Amino acid sequence: MSGKSAAIDSSELEAVVRAVLAQLGNQPGPAAVAAAAAAAIAPRAPLAPGERSIPELVIESPQERGEVAEPAAGAASKPKESALPADWRFRRPRNAADGVPFRMSELATMRGATPARIVQGRVGTRYPTDKAIGLRAEHAVALDAVHSALPEGFAAELGCVELWTQAEDHAEYLAFPDKGRALHPESRAKLEAEGSRGADVQIIAGDGLAAWALTANGPALLPALQAELTAAGFSLGKPLLVHRARIGVQDEIGVVLGCKATVILVGERPGLGTGDSLSIYTAYGPKLGQDNAEKDCISNIRPLGIPADEAAKLCTELLKRTFAAGGGGVKLTSAGAE
């Protein structure tokens, strides 16, 4: 236990919550990163009798592991990119009593590369209060994202034909996923009347498990994807927007329209701090109940992850390879391995 009392007053609590909320959605700047890193390695109160320590992790470069010769003086040995190179590793400290040799610069590099919560520090066996409250605040954001709704008129704004699945309301959508995989009979009739037949690619937008994600990223992603796919020579059907959609609804739509492939942009199940994250799922050769193993997914489309224009390019490249291989998912992976 730390020597400090666990109780904090309400203004202190409010300040922590405000700080956490202000941070959500923002990449930490270098000064904040360095301060957080310093806090994470600051000396801590000794453990009380009976309390167990959770060993921290140490980050090591290949040079520090002795796998690669130390570079000549002046040579660039530290990563330039704001990402931890693949050959850097974590290990548990060999002897925690010797102290934890964190390297500030590397920790800052890692933190700068992701909004994920890395090396949060501890008080005794617990998170520090601001981290604990921060986790709960991000959890609240994730919950809000699951219950968010598309604004009125959004389908028209995106230029999409508006459809609904068989889930009668959001609670039913969450409790019975299969209802989100089948079109409501009225929407099926509308699709049959208004949908384009036989296109190479049918684009579908869906709210999924975070309508926010579609509201935030759909207006940039949909036109970018249409432009990239058209430039690559694919013919496109009139875009569709499906409310209360699961991935599987692309199967029924693809079968009804007889297109070669479907692409569904959908709000994904939010994690901590990722309430605005959109995924694209592609499916070639539509059939009802098509296995996910035959499909592909591009996840984490949002300003902090894959930006819309880059996702549109990735999706187009993926579809080019899928069409060339005559299938996606495992078939595509095997084709790539040959």
Ligand code: B12
């Ligand atoms: C839930 C989930 C699962 C669940 C799905 C079961 C269920 N009943 O929901 C389970 C645990 C089975 C699962 C398995 C896998 N998953 Co998963 N999964 C997720 C998660 C957390 C949420 C999906 C979501 O929100 N979908 C949107 C909702 C609205 O649609 P849904 O119809 O309810 O969801 C369907 C799809 O998501 C699909 N699905 C789930 N994972 C995957 C992965 C691929 C490649 C495909 C094509 C489809 C698919 O299964 C769901 C039910 O049909 C995402 C991460 C994220 N936050 O997006 C990862 C995620 C989609 N999964 C991923 C992976 C890698 C896998 C596996 C390949 C893991 C493995 N090595 O076995 C398998 C493959 C599944 C398959 N081929 O059938 C990756 C995909 C990365 C990529 N770009 O290809 C993600 C993005 C996680 C990650 N960040 O790495 N997954």
